[in-house]
Amino acid sequence: MSLKPSISKGTKDYLPDDLGKRDYLKKILRETFEIFGFLPIETPSFERSETLIGKYGEDGDRLIFKILNSGDKLKKADIESFNEEDMGRFSNSLSEKALRYDLTVPLARFVSQHRNEISFPFRRYQMQNVWRADRPQKGRFQEFLQCDVDILGNRSIIQEVEIILMCEHIFSRLNLKNISINLNHRKILEGIAILIGAKDKFLKLTSSLDKLEKIGKDGVIKELRTYRFSKKSIDSLTPFIDLKGNFKSKIDFLSSRLKEIEVANEGLDELSSIHDKITKYKLNSISVNFDITLARGLDYYTGLILEVLPTKNEFDFGSIAGGGRYDNLTDFFGLKETSGFGISFGFDRICLILEKLELFPKDLLKSSKIMFVNFDDHITEDCLQKIVKLREKDIPCEIYPTKSKLKKQLDYANQRKIPFVVMIGPDEFSKKEFIIKNMETGTQSVFKTINLIDEIMKLI
Amino acid sequence: MSLKPSISKGTKDYLPDDLGKRDYLKKILRETFEIFGFLPIETPSFERSETLIGKYGEDGDRLIFKILNSGDKLKKADIESFNEEDMGRFSNSLSEKALRYDLTVPLARFVSQHRNEISFPFRRYQMQNVWRADRPQKGRFQEFLQCDVDILGNRSIIQEVEIILMCEHIFSRLNLKNISINLNHRKILEGIAILIGAKDKFLKLTSSLDKLEKIGKDGVIKELRTYRFSKKSIDSLTPFIDLKGNFKSKIDFLSSRLKEIEVANEGLDELSSIHDKITKYKLNSISVNFDITLARGLDYYTGLILEVLPTKNEFDFGSIAGGGRYDNLTDFFGLKETSGFGISFGFDRICLILEKLELFPKDLLKSSKIMFVNFDDHITEDCLQKIVKLREKDIPCEIYPTKSKLKKQLDYANQRKIPFVVMIGPDEFSKKEFIIKNMETGTQSVFKTINLIDEIMKLI
Incomplete structure (x- = not known):
């Protein structure tokens, strides 16, 4: 009896035609990263569970693929927790390692572990698969390639400027025009939270704001109400949600509204300084915007937050890259004061766009001649x-x-x-x-x- | 409190220096594969368990990394089997997918599944990581890169000749001399088993012969005795173990001894014909030998078996590549009559040799200039x-x-x-x-x- 050949749902086979295209994109990314002075590293596909678990929030943790213990270790299964229906504990007793969920936590582990073998500021890129136990959707897989670029060990905003210029370089080489780079700053968001008297509900505020595009202004307000934001808080937030205009005018508006709040001023100064530097370059593929609602869900950002997306978004998905400044990521592993700035490119989504816009060169297939x-x-x-x-x-x-x-x-x-x-x-x-x-x-x-x-x- | 940064045992981080070297070797392999008309494919890191389990023998199956079910599926854990200490059944109830153990079974699944999208003979190469829950040893990791080249859907021995010529091409480009390619043929081994009256103990015979290098002639004979091979069987086997001489003289000796046994003659004809063709090429890096004890442990080979190793083996390991002809690998998945021939290169071992012999070019690190x-x-x-x-x-x-x-x-x-x-x-x-x-x-x-x-x- 034979087995019907099939793959696990949420995964994908790549045929030679697919790989010709993927190699083209990989090559452009890799070459650009190296032209910008980044060096490659690779980390193992699985890490010790304690390295990964607890770094991605509750929702993230649930999506981590765990590797089942084998041999004698399996005998340590905590059957009691199973009987008590404590599946978290049961599952932890069955597994000691887990598949990479992103490249950021492994980077923090790597830099902390190899701190004496590398030189800081550490400029690295990494192109490896990550795995997430997400419900499979169109264009969303349980295994996918991430391409990350980070600089660790330096606070200069030259990093932010360089990464934005790198986006211009990449998308120009790909002949991909009309790419928006949306910026925001954690400290400005913190300032707003203080101003509206919701400092203690900061994460709820930002996660709601982040959904503005999806659920609209009314949706955001409704969600904030369920989180018990006061009417006064919500009323003072409204002008920020409604904020329109160009980069400069948004900065001016916020500067006047938030002038008493020190943390906000720090953020506004930095953001405005980054924007000033960027405007000195001729940009053909990207435009740089200020989006006060951008929060990117990740709690570890401490400074600039950045999101890249096609301006005319005729695609069924959001960003094609995202990143930010983080100050404390290596603290977990005992390496203090190692601020970093990084960006992660969504390889599959960029592929889909190049495919749809027919931007892949012909003859990428390396068949015999x-x-x-x-x-x-x-x-x-x-x-x-x-x-x-x-x-x-x-x-x-x-x-x-x-x-x-x-x-x-x-x-x-x-x-x-x-x-x-x-x-x-x-x-x-x-x-x-x-x-x-x-x-x-x-x-x-x-x-x-x-x-x-x-x-x-x-x-x- | 901070966590001491460390990786799971049996895995490895790669620093930029390492990757410069690995990329060099990858590039030469990839380019050579393409010059020989092979196209790349990639398969998912994990497959449905039923695709993998049962294909590698009991020992192999034990080394497959299983992925723990999550969410509601974990509630189906078979606690009864745990209580009965049936760890195999318990583990199967906890997992539905497993990490790739090699690239051969996924290839068989791929070819069967995509039979209508690809053209036969199907020439593919694949360079992806595989995972084995082996006890970690020096130079042996739980995650490592395999580089496989196979041609499926054709029985012509041109494939065997081409793969051997490809080895010459690769090792020449790497400036690696003194590489032995040892050949044997499953049908000759079958002939010997018939001649010595041990046809029913074929796998035991070949697995013992395969250990000759390691345990010596006495060790092999001792092992065969424990497998209850008769004295007569062992006595008639001895001349084959002692077989010396060049390729041609070994063929002649075997032809005279095995002339009554049809299957052996088929094997000898094929092996000798492959050797004749190879000798028409000027070989600088490789020499081709006939090793009657070579069996490579894998039961799925049906024709030529091949092993590549450094002639002066000053390294602590055996082969750096191996492969063979297989006739029925896709049968599992309902695709009949798709004979294939393939070779798998041990990437890490070749790296170690290049490192030790200082054959990596200088300046592989792509630092800023x-x-x-x-x-x-x-x-x-x-x-x-x-x-x-x-x-x-x-x-x-x-x-x-x-x-x-x-x-x-x-x-x-x-x-x-x-x-x-x-x-x-x-x-x-x-x-x-x-x-x-x-x-x-x-x-x-x-x-x-x-x-x-x-x-x-x-x-x-």
Whole structure:
């Protein structure tokens, strides 16, 4: 009895065509990261559970894939907790390690662990898969590639400026125009929370504000009411939700409203200074905006918060990159005062956009450039000798492995998108000639075998 | 309280230096695979358990990492089996998916599932991590990269010849000489089993023979005795264990001894024909040998078996690549008659050899080529403008983010192995000049700022 072949839901196979495109995007990201002075690191796919659990909030923790203990360790299963229906404890007793949920916590662990082997400021990029036990949705997978760039060990806002310039560089190379980079600052949000008298409900405030796009102003207000924000709080918040205008005018409005609140002023100064620096560059692909509702849900940001998305969002998803400044991420692991700034690119979403806008170059598939037709064992041996020579010249080529019918062999070349086919039948062989067939046009040309390498080099 | 940062045992962090080397090897493998007409695929890190379990023998199955069910599914835990100490059943009730153990079974699943989207013969390569719950040892990790190349859907021995030629191509490009490729054939081993009257104990015979190198002839004989091989069987096996000589003489010896046994003749014909074809090529890095004891433990091989190892094995490990012909691997998934031949390269072991023999090129680290010293906010803005221009010309560069002491900034450049440092102090800035310092020689030169891009382009 045979098994119906299928994959686990929320995962995906990549065929050669897909990988041609993904490699193109990977290459551009990797090259840009390196041009900006970032170096690669890689961390293990699974980490000790205590490294990951408790860093992503309750919702995040639930989505971490745990690895089941094996052997004798499985005997330590806490059956009592199962009987008490305490599934959290039961599950912890069955597992000691878990799959990477993002690249940020592993980075914090890495930097703390290798602090004496690396030099600060530490500029690193990392392109590795992460896993989340999310309910699978269209375009959302349980395994996906994250591409993160971070600088740790320095507070200068040059980092923020550089990362924004890097976005311009990447999207220009991808020919992707109309990309919005929305900025906000944690300290401005804190200032607003203080002003409206809701300092103790800061996280509830920001998580509601973050949903403005999705649930609208009324939705936000309704949610704040359920969180027991006072009418007065909500009324004083309204002008901030309604805030319109360009970057400068928003800064001016906030500066006047929040002028008494020191933390807000710090945030406004920094944000305005970053914006001033950025405006000195000619930006073709990105525009930089100030979005006072942006919070990005993550509690560990302490300064600038940033989100990247297509301006005309005809795609069914939000941001294609996001990041921010964090001051205390390595504290967990005993490394203090290591402020960092980073951005994470959503690889799959960028792929989807390039696909939809037809921005992938043609011919990304690295198929053989030449296929030799297989006519006869004797001739085949001779062809293989020539193939070896072509390969020494880095020309991808192959021979059809069996003497199948010509049509079948040519069909294979077609399906594989091989542009040229070399035919040496017994006739050609005796005349020391060969035929090259252009698979796109169908035209055939005859040459002397002695010139085979040269003629093929001319074609490719 | 902070957590001591550490990783799960059997896993490894890769620092930028490591990755420079690994990328070099990956690139050579990838390019060679493509020159030989292979296309990449990728499969998910985890598969449904039923896809993997039962394909690797009992020992293999035990080493598969299982992923713990979460949410409501965890409530289906089979506590009865725990109480009965049936840990296999208990563990199966807790998990529905498992991490990839190799790339071969996922390939069989992939080819069966996508049979209508791909063209046969299907030439694919795959470079992805696999995970095994092995006891961690020196140079042996629970997560490691496998690089597999397979051709499915064709029985021609051109595949075997091509894969061997591909090994020559790879090891030549790596400047790695003295590589042995040991061949054997499943059908010859079957013939021997028939001849010595041990056809029903075939797997025990081959697994013992496979240990000859490790436990010696006496060890093999002792083991066969414990498996209740008769004295007569063992006596008739001895000449095969003692077999010496070159490829041709071994074939001749076996042909005379096994001439009555049809299956053996098929194997000998095929092996000898593959060898004949190979000898027509000039081989610089590899030598091809016949090792009658080679079995590679895997039951799914049906034809040629192949193992690659350094001839002077001064390394603490065996093969650096291995593979074989398999006829029925996709049968599990309902795809019949899809014979394949493949090889798997042990990436980490090849890395270790290149490291030990100092065969990695220098300068694999892709650090910035230029670092601008940070003197003053005003000058820094000007430097950043120049950096943007350099980056547009694909020159990796960066600016030190803060006005730290010059020594600290130069130390950073040194640690990062950045070859050139640009210095524009207030003096230089007013004179419209800049200094380039060669970090290796320590020499400094002064140029006009207007020529900055050109002067730097000349250096790099």
